[in-house]
Amino acid sequence: MSNRPLPWRTAWDEALYGEDGFFRRSRPVDHFRTSVHVGLFAEAVAELARRTSAATVVDVGAGGGELLTALRTQLPGVHLLGVEVAPRPVDLHEDIGWEASLPDRVDGLLIANEWLDNVPCDVVELDDTGVVREVLVDPRTGEESLGEACGTAWLDAWWPLDEPGQRAEVGATRDAAWGAAVARVEGTAVAIDYGHRRADRPPFGSLRSYRGGREVDVRPDGSRDVTADVAVDAVAAAVGATVLRQREALAQLGVDGSRPPLELARTDPAAYLRDLGRAGEAAELGARGGLGDFWWIISDTHGHGTLAT
Numbered sequence: 001m002s003n004r005p006l007p008w009r010t011a012w013d014e015a016l017y018g019e020d021g022f023f024r025r026s027r028p029v030d031h032f033r034t035s036v037h038v039g040l041f042a043e044a045v046a047e048l049a050r051r052t053s054a055a056t057v058v059d060v061g062a063g064g065g066e067l068l069t070a071l072r073t074q075l076p077g078v079h080l081l082g083v084e085v086a087p088r089p090v091d092l093h094e095d096i097g098w099e100a101s102l103p104d105r106v107d108g109l110l111i112a113n114e115w116l117d118n119v120p121c122d123v124v125e126l127d128d129t130g131v132v133r134e135v136l137v138d139p140r141t142g143e144e145s146l147g148e149a150c151g152t153a154w155l156d157a158w159w160p161l162d163e164p165g166q167r168a169e170v171g172a173t174r175d176a177a178w179g180a181a182v183a184r185v186e187g188t189a190v191a192i193d194y195g196h197r198r199a200d201r202p203p204f205g206s207l208r209s210y211r212g213g214r215e216v217d218v219r220p221d222g223s224r225d226v227t228a229d230v231a232v233d234a235v236a237a238a239v240g241a242t243v244l245r246q247r248e249a250l251a252q253l254g255v256d257g258s259r260p261p262l263e264l265a266r267t268d269p270a271a272y273l274r275d276l277g278r279a280g281e282a283a284e285l286g287a288r289g290g291l292g293d294f295w296w297i298i299s300d301t302h303g304h305g306t307l308a309t
C-alpha cells in the first residue's frame with residue numbers, strides 16, 4: 001500500500017479493485033444490505049423483464065449473485081448473466097453465467113443495483129483562494145491534503161462549488177461508466193442507486209465507508225467499502241435516461257405495499273402471514289429516508305415508455 005498521499009480516485013480504485021481489493025475478497029452482503037436482499041425486488045425486476053420481452057438479463061456489479069438467483073425461478077428460459085470483478089460464487093446455479101466484464105452486446109435488460117456509487121471519482125475541494133483543488137489521501141490513515149488545481153468542466157455543468165471548504169465528487173467517471181454500459185444494450189438499462197440532483201448536492205460531498213454492517217471512518221485501505229452518492233441527473237443526461245424514485249418505479253411495476261385484511265388471518269392464516277411478509281418487504285423497498293429514496297435511471301432503446309407501462 002502506498003505511504004504517500006494519492007488522488008482519491010487512484011486510492012479508491014486500488015482499495016476496492018486492486019489485486020487484494022475489498023470487493024475481490026468480500027461479498028457485499030457481509031457488509032451492507034441492499035434491495036437485492038429483499039425478495040420482492042426480484043419480482044419487480046422480473047416484471048420489468050417480462051414487460052420489455054427481455055431474452056437476457058445482465059446484472060452488472062452482481063455481488064454474490066443474489067438477484068440472479070432469485071430471478072432464475074421467476075424467468076424460466078431467460079438467459080441470466082452476472083458481471084462482477086469478484087470470482088463466481090461457489091454456490092451459484094450452473095444455469096447462471098458469470099463474467100468479469102460486460103459482453104459487447106446485451107439484448108434485453110441490463111440492471112446495475114448499487115454499482116455506480118462504487119465507481120471511484122476524483123474528489124475536489126474549493127480552497128481559501130477560490131481555486132478548486134484535487135483532494136489527496138493517505139491510504140493507510142485516511143489523512144487528507146489538497147493537491148494541484150484541477151479542471152472544472154464537469155463541476156461547472158453539474159456541481160458548482162461556491163464557498164471555501166465545499167467539496168464534490170466529480171461524477172464524470174460514473175457518467176462514462178454508465179454511458180459505456182448502455183451503449184452495449186439493445187433493450188432496457190436501469191442503474192439503481194442512492195444519489196442527488198443539482199438542487200440537493202451535499203455541500204461537503206458524501207464520501208463514506210462501510211464494514212460489517214456499520215458505517216466506519218472513510219479510508220481507502222482495502223479493509224472497507226468506499227462509496228459516494230451518485231449525481232443521478234448527470235448520469236441520466238449522459239445517456240438520455242429518465243430518472244425516478246425507487247418507490248415510484250416499484251409502484252409502476254405493481255409492487256403493492258398494502259397490508260392483507262385482518263379477516264384473512266382467520267380464514268387462511270398461512271396466506272395472511274405470507275401477504276404480511278410481502279407488505280413488509282414492499283414497505284422496506286419503498287421507505288422514505290431508506291431504499292425508497294433510491295433513484296432508477298432508465299433507458300430504453302426500443303422506445304418503450306418508462307418501465308414499459
Ligand SMILES: C[S@@+](CC[C@H](N)C(=O)[O-])C[C@H]1O[C@@H](n2cnc3c(N)ncnc32)[C@H](O)[C@@H]1O
Binds near residue numbers: 063
Ligand atoms: C455495492 S456492491 C452491489 C452488489 C449487488 N448489486 C447488490 O445490490 O447487492 C457493488 C458491486 O459492484 C462490483 N463492481 C464494481 N465495479 C465493477 C465492474 N467494473 N465490473 C463488474 N463489477 C463491478 C463490486 O465488485 C461489487 O460487488
